[in-house]
Amino acid sequence: AQSVTQPDIHITVSEGASLELRCNYSYGATPYLFWYVQSPGQGLQLLLKYFSGDTLVQGIKGFEAEFKRSQSSFNLRKPSVHWSDAAEYFCAVGALKYSGAGSYQLTFGKGTKLSVIP
Amino acid sequence: NAGVTQTPKFQVLKTGQSMTLQCAQDMNHNSMYWYRQDPGMGLRLIYYSASEGTTDKGEVPNGYNVSRLNKREFSLRLESAAPSQTSVYFCASSERAGGYNSPLHFGNGTRLTVT
Numbered sequence: 001a002q003s004v005t006q007p008d009i010h011i012t013v014s015e016g017a018s019l020e021l022r023c024n025y026s027y028g029a030t031p032y033l034f035w036y037v038q039s040p041g042q043g044l045q046l047l048l049k050y051f052s053g054d055t056l057v058q059g060i061k062g063f064e065a066e067f068k069r070s071q072s073s074f075n076l077r078k079p080s081v082h083w084s085d086a087a088e089y090f091c092a093v094g095a096l097k098y099s100g101a102g103s104y105q106l107t108f109g110k111g112t113k114l115s116v117i118p
Numbered sequence: 119n120a121g122v123t124q125t126p127k128f129q130v131l132k133t134g135q136s137m138t139l140q141c142a143q144d145m146n147h148n149s150m151y152w153y154r155q156d157p158g159m160g161l162r163l164i165y166y167s168a169s170e171g172t173t174d175k176g177e178v179p180n181g182y183n184v185s186r187l188n189k190r191e192f193s194l195r196l197e198s199a200a201p202s203q204t205s206v207y208f209c210a211s212s213e214r215a216g217g218y219n220s221p222l223h224f225g226n227g228t229r230l231t232v233t
Contacts, residue, residue, distance in 0.1 A: 004160075044161075046222070090160060106163070110160040111160055
């Protein structure tokens, strides 16, 4: 079964500083990989996704993520953080549970809460 | 465009009471999901419906039942609520079950407290 590890529960950065949120996954084949963001009191919103091709993917709000197969990682980055980026971020891996329709399963990590100091 | 709408937003139940959480999507998506979110646990899949007329168990189905009423609506029922079911419940939908091009669209959640 697939799994996702986000090693950092809480990260605090200053506004304008760079950001990297870590994500490691476990899956036997090539997974679908996603980053979602959750603002307080809201549902989750898709930031970016990866399946194949260029290992550096661009998302919304200036975020990017790099897939490194050798490290089983899919870290999220932003060059300059804004106060509005304060939220919780979830990495997710999607994989086939078994063949056939309805067999896709999305497994989420436990999340990393980002605080931004003005 | 409302997207995924969940009702109610908040609910307090006593142990043993029952209730149904409602979810509706207006994006003509085929697949719908119920997740629960608990501190430090991330999101865990309770049940999902790959298409109208089908439902399947997720990671934590015990104590819950679901109904895919039609293509738009997917309800979650707690028959006899327990304190362990205190959580934030999220409904989500996607164009189809699985696949790179079918990301999940989430509602804003229902915060349930069982005393």
